Amino acid sequence: MKISFIHWFWLLAVTSIALFLLSLFMPSTLSGPNTGSGSLLQELFTVDADIARIILIELRIPRACLAMLVGASLGLAGAAMQGLLRNPLAEPGVVGVSGTAALGATLTFYTGLASVAPLALPLGGIAGALAAVILLFIVAGKYATTATLLLAGIALNAIAGALTTLTLNLSPNPFAAMEIIFWQMGSLADRSMQHLQLSAPLMVVGWLLILHAAPATRGLSLGEVTANSLGVDVRATQRKVILGTALCVGAGVAVTGIIGFVGLVVPHLLRRACNNDPAQLMWASAVGGASLLLAADIAVRCIPTTAELKLGVVTALIGAPMFLYLIFKVRRLEQ
Numbered sequence: 001m002k003i004s005f006i007h008w009f010w011l012l013a014v015t016s017i018a019l020f021l022l023s024l025f026m027p028s029t030l031s032g033p034n035t036g037s038g039s040l041l042q043e044l045f046t047v048d049a050d051i052a053r054i055i056l057i058e059l060r061i062p063r064a065c066l067a068m069l070v071g072a073s074l075g076l077a078g079a080a081m082q083g084l085l086r087n088p089l090a091e092p093g094v095v096g097v098s099g100t101a102a103l104g105a106t107l108t109f110y111t112g113l114a115s116v117a118p119l120a121l122p123l124g125g126i127a128g129a130l131a132a133v134i135l136l137f138i139v140a141g142k143y144a145t146t147a148t149l150l151l152a153g154i155a156l157n158a159i160a161g162a163l164t165t166l167t168l169n170l171s172p173n174p175f176a177a178m179e180i181i182f183w184q185m186g187s188l189a190d191r192s193m194q195h196l197q198l199s200a201p202l203m204v205v206g207w208l209l210i211l212h213a214a215p216a217t218r219g220l221s222l223g224e225v226t227a228n229s230l231g232v233d234v235r236a237t238q239r240k241v242i243l244g245t246a247l248c249v250g251a252g253v254a255v256t257g258i259i260g261f262v263g264l265v266v267p268h269l270l271r272r273a274c275n276n277d278p279a280q281l282m283w284a285s286a287v288g289g290a291s292l293l294l295a296a297d298i299a300v301r302c303i304p305t306t307a308e309l310k311l312g313v314v315t316a317l318i319g320a321p322m323f324l325y326l327i328f329k330v331r332r333l334e335q
Contacts, residue, residue: 057193058192058193059190059191059192062191062192062193062195062196063188063189063191063297064294064297065196065200066188066191066195066196066199066255066256067188067290067293067294067296067297068290068293068294069196069199069200069203069252069290070188070199070203070252070255070256070259070293071262071289071290071291071292071293071294072203072207072286072287072289072290073203073206073207073248073249073251073252073286073289074092074248074249074252074259074262074263074266074289074293075262075263075266075267075285075286075287075288075289075290075292076207076210076211076248076282076285076286076289077092077206077210077244077245077248077249077263078090078091078092078262078263078264078266078267078285078289079263079266079267079278079281079282079284079285079286080210080213080214080217080241080244080245080282081094081095081241081245081263082267082278082281083214083217083220083221083241083278083279083281083282084146084217084220084237084238084241084242085146085150086146086220086221086223088267088268088271089264090150091263091264092245092248092249092263093157093249093260093263094150094153094154094157095132095136095149095150095152095153095156095242095245095246096132096135096136096152096153096154096155096156096157096160097129097132097133097153097245097246097249097250097253098157098249098250098253098258099132099156099157099159099160099161099164100128100129100131100132100135100156100160101125101126101128101129101132101249101250101253101254102125102128102160102164102184102253102257102258103128103160103163103164103167104124104125104126104127104128104129104131104254105121105122105124105125105128105183105253105254105257106164106167106168106180106183106184107124107128107167108120108121108123108124109121109167109176109179109180109183110167110170110171110172110176110180114179118194119194119198121183121254122195122198122199122251122254122255123198123254124254125250125251125253125254125255126198126199126202126250126251126254128160128250128254129246129247129249129250129251129253129254130246130250132156132160132246132250133242133243133246135156136149136152136153136156136242137239137242139152139155139156140152145224146224146238149238149242164180164184167180168180168181182310183257184257184258184312185257185258185310185311185312185313186256186257186258186259186260186310186311186312186313186315187256187257187300187308187310187311187312188256188297188311189308191255191256195255198251198254198255199251199252199254199255200251202247202248202250202251203247203248203251203252205244205247206243206244206245206246206247206248206251207244207248207286208244209240209241209243209244209247210240210241210244210245210248210282211282211283212240213236213237213240213241213244214278214279214282215279216232216233216234216236216237217237217241217278217279217282218277218278218279219231219232220232220234220237220278221278249263256311257310257311257312258312259293259311259312259315260312260315260316260319261315261316261318261319261320261322261323262289262292262293262315262319263285263289264319264323265319265322265323265326266285266288266289266292267281267285267288268322268323268326269288269322269326270284270285270288292315292318293311293315296311296314296315296318297311299314300314
């Protein structure tokens with residue numbers, strides 16, 4: 001009877017999550033400026049059906065899929081890093097991946113490759129993220145502790161940030177500098193099926209690595225010494241989580257730019273609902289991140305402004321007040 005109850009519980013949970021994401025996915029594909037006077041759904045059944053179909057398949061569906069994938073990747077990676085470092089203030093970029101991915105993409109603007117080859121921009125971001133992982137393990141060493149990895153990641157972020165600023169400073173013309181600045185704000189506008197096909201496999205591999213290491217993070221929550229005594233391979237867990245985070249965040253930053261606060265705030269909001277279980281929190285944060293980014297992407301297209309708001313700006317405006325509220329809430333509990 002117990003097995004039957006668990007089976008139905010998980011079936012209901014998965015169905016509810018799927019319906020919830022679908023309820024956000026459908027408005028996301030239909031939101032935004034259209035080709036004519038009616039909505040995109042109406043235009044699918046008029047003389048403009050061919051144009052509307054192209055907009056839906058080539059732009060809206062890839063954009064909605066990327067919002068889900070990138071949001072899930074940021075939420076999952078954020079929960080994984082917080083579990084690995086045993087620090088609720090950790091976020092996916094703490095290991096230097098987002099900074100180096102942004103640097104790699106920025107260099108494609110600086111050299112002019114981004115304007116010559118459309119895929120040079122995401123490929124540059126992915127190359128930067130993979131370079132960060134290699135440098136991280138070289139700097140930290142083979143037997144690095146979690147604290148050493150954290151310090152190495154902070155150093156990589158600082159170097160990448162300085163080099164990105166230097167690239168802006170030496171930009172050959174103001175238009176290239178503006179392109180770099182706007183790209184760093186984070187956006188899903190004008191993303192195509194090519195961007196989805198390029199980034200999705202890397203993000204999925206990152207998910208598999210992180211989720212494979214998820215059970216071990218339960219032992220790590222008690223400390224590295226205790227985890228070792230429980231039979232947890234701490235070094236292997238570190239490598240899986242960091243490499244998985246690099247693939248998730250690197251692929252995401254490569255196609256969307258820098259989107260902050262998702263990997264930091266979402267695990268905080270869901271931690272108590274998961275009974276502080278780091279493994280369960282990863283699954284919940286993936287769903288929460290996908291939902292938050294889908295909702296934010298709908299908001300940037302529905303808020304009436306002269307130019308479409310950047311997604312990174314909206315997530316910061318949502319995430320920062322939430323994070324401040326959580327800080328004050330924790331302070332009240334400690335008093």
